[in-house]
Amino acid sequence: MTDLRRLLADPAFDRPPNADPAALHAHAYAALARIRAVAGPAPDLLADRDRLRDLATWTTVRDPLLFHLSVLHYCLCLNGIARFAPDPAAALARVGDDTGILLMTEAGRSNSHGAIATEAHYDTATREFTLRTPTPAAVKFPTNAAPSDVPKTALVYARLVTGGTAHGVFTFALRIGGPHGTPPGLRLSPVDGSTALPVDFAAVAFDGLRLPFDAWHSDGAAIDDRGRLTDPLGTPDARLRRSMSVGVATWHAITAAAAAAARAAATIAIRYSRTRLTADRLSGPRPLLDYRNQHIALLTALADACAITSLTEPGDPAPEPAGASTAWVPWSAVDPLLPLYKAVAVDTAWRAVTECREHCGALGYAATPKLLAYQSLMDAYRTAGGDNTLIRLDTARSLAAGYEAPEDDPPDEPRTAADFLALARSCERRLVATLRERLAQSRAVAEDEFGVWNGQLELAIETAAVHAERLLMERFAPEGGDLAALHGAAWARRRAASLQRCGLAVPASALERRAHELCDRLLPKVSSIVDGFGFEPAHLGTFLGEPDHLAAFADRYGFADLG
Template sequence: MPDSMPDTTDTAADGLAGFVRGRADAWLDAAVPPEFAVVPDGLTARDRQALTYDRLRRAGRAAPPAAELLDDPHALCALLERAAVADPALFHVMLLHYTLALAPILRFGAGQDGLDGPRERLASMGDVGTLLMTEAGRSNSHLSPRTTARYDAGTREFVLTTPDADAAKFPTNTGHPGVAKTAAVYATLVHGGREHGVFVFIAALRGPDGTPAPGVRIIPAPDGSGLPVDYAAVRLDGLRVPYEAWLRDGASIDAAGAFHDPAGGAAQRLTRSMSVGPAVWRAVVAACAAVTRASAGVLAAHSAGRVALGRLAPLRPLTDYRNQREAVLGALASAYALTAVAAHVKDRTASATGDGGGGAWAPWSAVDRDLALFKAAVTVRAEDAVARCRTHSGAPGFAATDRLNAYRGLAHAYRSAGGDNDLILFDTARAMAAGDRYAPPPAAPVPAGADPLDPGVWLGVAADAERRLAARLTDRVATAAAAGADPFTAWNANLSLATAAATAHADRTVLQVVAAAEGSAPPPVRPLLRLFALDWMESRAAVLLNEGAAASGLLDRVWEARRTLADDLPPGRAADLAAALDLPPAITAPASFITA
């Protein structure tokens, strides 16, 4: 059946649903029920945060055990996707709890005695897990935290200290005074007068009644609206934790006081301590795909049945206007394309090198360059897609509900959270220029005037741009080094080019996934995946033309192809594609106060 023909059979509907949901887990409806998509009016900031934590506990107790979730990327991502669509704040605290508090205990503390208590409190949702990693006063603080852990042999304890306000851990979700919190604290282990790298320590920050532990000072941040959680800075003033709270991952301090670490050095230890990253990046990619689906559903519902009163054609359906019709289809295209990327990363195993290399700006590329790069690419694409949905939903999209603003806030927040996108791109570019586990794509010239709907054309253009940018970057950095420039000077002069080269590499990687999905997706989805590629070409036209990867007239060809594709889609196809996104009724319901 040609892609442009309508297909309303049950088989087609099942195919669309399967493409969106992947594996269906029966427990999801109990863990994140539709009611979680509604937040009552009139709550104070603290009430709103308390509701989020109550829902986190309910979700955790209805979901499979934490250890099972963390061993099953599909199940964990399904839970986090559902949370993101219902409430981005719930997604954020849930991600921290599972992947950045519980996961280190299970990964680094396997077989250690003394961890049963915190592990059980977190797994049972008695305590909420949080993360103390980033420090407020210095950039790139993951590479060398000033928070220290010093071993006291007399008491067999570690003493955790933030030496000043610049070393305070921020942001953290520790501000609510009534929620028990257990933290994974990233600190530099100092012993025998030497620094031995970054390790994770488990510390109870707030007790069952919310009272901070001795040696813990929590400074709540002002209320914010981006992701409404209980942000706070945390300072540690001689916080004592037992030896068993050190997630030592094979390292030890023996009875004679000698330090041993099989990782082989501080750089390698940092990479291992940050190796929880892949679970975070999979979840962020999945959540960004989910909020893009929800945003597309909101825009489709807003546009359906709406008429325009413009004087050119009063009472014409809004989607008869190409700008709105193409906005709806473009949103659906982003939703389905990012869903394909999310499915890909859920199936992809981590590939940590363990060599400590690849991280001049941040540790993430040394952990898993490709997953970090997927995260950087998808957060930007999701934020752009959600922003367009908000714009094309008019005033109701901004004022009648905060949902689209919240989705955009989530995608925007994770451009920095989970590893800053710019730093990921810089380290990716550095590896490209050094040929560190990177080879430029082979040449595959695209003839002038080639059909931009052909996947071979998208990939050829993307590969050509990447190859040219990588070559220019490599040459510039090498030339600067040959002229005697130190690494900082050589790279600092070329950060814009480095960003463009790494972004081109990320684009090609994403487009390869989308092209592979286009060949096997249900027929109704295939035109959308081609539309996603057209939108990519339009968004990157300046770079493609600047690098000579596309001929003049590119935008005219893209616009013509998009018009043709949109005209070939049956009028009811957008509604069918939106219906398959599996959204709670509250997400796409009209503003209820209007009819109250």
Template sequence: MSGGSGGGGGGGGLAGFVRGASVDAKTRARLADAVPEEFFTVPDGLTPRARQALTYERLRRAGLAAPPAADLLADPPALCALLDRAAVADPALFHVMLLHYTLALGPVLRFGADEPETRRIRGELESMAAFGTLLMTEVGRSNSHLSPRTLARHDPDGGGFVLTTPDARAAKFPTNTAHPDVPKTAAVYATLVHGGAERGVFVFAVPLRGGDGAVPPGVRVVPAPDTTGLPVDYAAVLLEDVRVPYGAWLRDGAAIDAAGEFHDPEGTAAARLTRSMGIAPRVWRAVVSASAAVTRAAAGTLLAHSAGRTTLGRLAPRRPLTDYNNQREAVLGALAAGYALTAVAAHATAPRPTPASGAGGPETAWAPWSAVDRDLALLKAAATTQAQETVSACRVHSGAPGFAAVERLNSYRGLTHAYTNAGGDNELILYDTARAMADLDRYVPPEARDVAPDADLDAPETWLALAGEAERRMRDRLADRVAAARRSGADAFTAWNGNLVLAARTAGACADRLVLEILAAAPAAAAPDARPLLRRVLGLHALNLLERRAADLLNEGAAPPGVLDRLWAARRRVCDELAPHAGELAAAFELPAAVTAPSAFLTAP
């Protein structure tokens, strides 16, 4: 297996598939300039605060060099391309950039009215005079997104609002607000209380720290201890009767009139919550896309480590490492996951109708996410799970150099691991998806299909039939079990709590089937010369997905005993075919040299 660019057709076509057709070459070049190669390394010896300051300085430079924020937010593939490059360069930069654009500026642009305070805040964020931050999660209770205890009350005298953290358990955490010198403006999620009633969850734009480092009256920032997993300036924030003007309310058509009457076109507090969480799809697209980007980078890094490396094992001294099937299948499996997630990202970022508020997704019990957009939330969960697994495997298969000589794989692991919780907790998304599946709430199960025991595992019809059959049977059993528990008098908590393992696996099976549908359709979007190799490499990922799902396939009787042997044999065959193309597959990722170059430390220790 070679790490070079490899021969054969399809190289240009493969690169075109990875790049996608949505961002033109000029914009792509501008986005690359916004995150220059210099950003791919961090100087040694910085204190945590100096490291954080550098991240924000780079965010400022990137924001000023990139196209205007409003244009980026209106163009998901372009915003994702910028964020992808940041993720591959430095996951901490990706994290603060994502927060700034999608979670702070996003609600200002989407929900803000044309009022002086809103315009002022927008101007500061767009000019990078202040960095955007998100105050949504509260530290003391799980599922705090469903019902934030941070309160906003209208102040009839001043005309604005007073924001209050009722107690320490309602402190907003985590937030990236600790750095004492970096100006921050927050999108604060708070429950609006008016006329003695809760009116729903709204977003307020609140300056937290000025350019001089000063914190406004009532804002208390409690820095968290230094951490390394995704190194930013974490802090808890408490708001102690913080006064903001009326224009800080990103009111999205709601209003309090001169007589003090509250009006909201959304109608109910539940619909308002879903609407306020409607900023999430931009986050999910970016997280799916960045998951693909760091998976590609990790796969390229693993190939660079493995290609040309010899072994001293006594079975065959000096045999190349990639002649051993464990390493060969790890390298090619990682490349395949990179291609598969690229296809999923292209699907997630493609234009499609935004579900109307409250009508797009099913009712939810665990988190607001699936109500906003069930499939996109589910793809976010699937993509981060896959990226986390692949990046971790790349780290393990890169041995000590992958851990100790360069921080890159550890930092990708930190990012993908963090985003299994961040951006919508994966497990909660799975449970809400499973509940919608059981209730047939905007969900249609796959049709029943007979799969012959010797069905061709290279054929997309077979992948879809196997995955669909497992999903259908699991859904039916889940629905039956929950219904039976309810009939025998169990309350909703007890009925579901007894079935959470099956629920998570059922939703996971649905995610697999969605991904397999994307993989089956993806080669048609590639240049004809790239399609044969693309089919093979996406087919390898399909086999790996089915292997991961094998316990359920067997448990449900959707596949007979022996299916794992057949999957392993098919994978061995595909890997043998793909091995000579490994360099070509990695070259099409067009990774910056800084990502795959051996650590300077190792070349001259």
């Protein structure tokens, strides 16, 4: 999608300086409209993983807010309409130029996706649906539905009720904002949003809002003249899994966004560190990147960024953990791997971006909002798109229920990417065995499944996290060379406690020595690596990302005539 890359280099996509929230929101939605004109029809985009990856990449790098609005519009709202509407072409045509938003999450309960309480009551006399919010806990929040001049189509998740009987969760289309106004029965309350991800948040409730029959995305289900529902999926649980299947495109997009944010942050920090000179008494002026602590941190961030980028490329499917139903969230029932990839990508990117921001010193805060914006986006998506902790807990249930763990053949002294992968395999196998043993002990004394699991939740999260990190190494190790080895060495240093628990501890001095050797080999190549990402200064939006940050600073702020 080279047209999108060129488009987003336009200075018009810069956020307006000193804008109030309303002006910032108006600018963001206008920018999204320009992106939509280039990205093309939603069905074509969603069917092409490469194009979806490019959309996620370039919107994230240019402005994380644009990525967030894009994923809501394409991957969640329009994707849901295209999947579930009985006549997708007609339903998408009704959306027209509206911006798509999502009304799914409810305010009053953790993991509310699995127990949506908003109701859609069917009226046999009028063939209409009435949306109701039965309690404050069912209020939809957060969502970008604050009143504005922007026309929007919301994909509303609600439990269908016919003849007094509650059925599964379906989706409904609701048009609001701009010429659509605020329909009767819709209660909107604007909420002060985060300045880090400045979305036009609102809390939304329904008080008898009526929708026509064609607002219902029946997805093969039918209601007869007597109000009786026939759903070919058979059960509410199956319907919920189907309604949550919009997650597939969403997880692909979030993973690509995480990889892009990490690569962009590494590019900014490495370029800055190459031309930022020190003034200490040990060596006199020399680039920051010469210092061991600086380049260990930034090259590790670069290696991690490249590792999660490997998740955005087609690859052989990993063996799927199987055997247990979901308990915390429905995502793993939709796909056992994609939400886990999303979780490991986002957490890895958050760590990489944070390292890059901190190693840019004061300028990482004061000179640009970009690094904080990347970090905030990753913070948001630790929960959005499926909570990472809950995804890991459901994965741990599957790992404990019959999953065949990888072989246990640790290397004597890990040096290569393949060695660190073997170490991760052994660590995972032993953690799975420990988790199963602990659960068996708990099951002998606990009164219920909550009691069985509650004392083992920390171990469960650790086990699923190592499983995900091992899968990441499987994707990156074969082609990653020294970067993959550095990623593995950093993993072993970070997971020292897990390795010790499993009897696999590696001497810290050996890991430190190997990381130093790898960095010495990578340093001469680092500029060409980050240049290969293709991020132009206009995309990065900060003088820190210029080849010579000081010259760019002087030129931008009018000091080039000095000296």
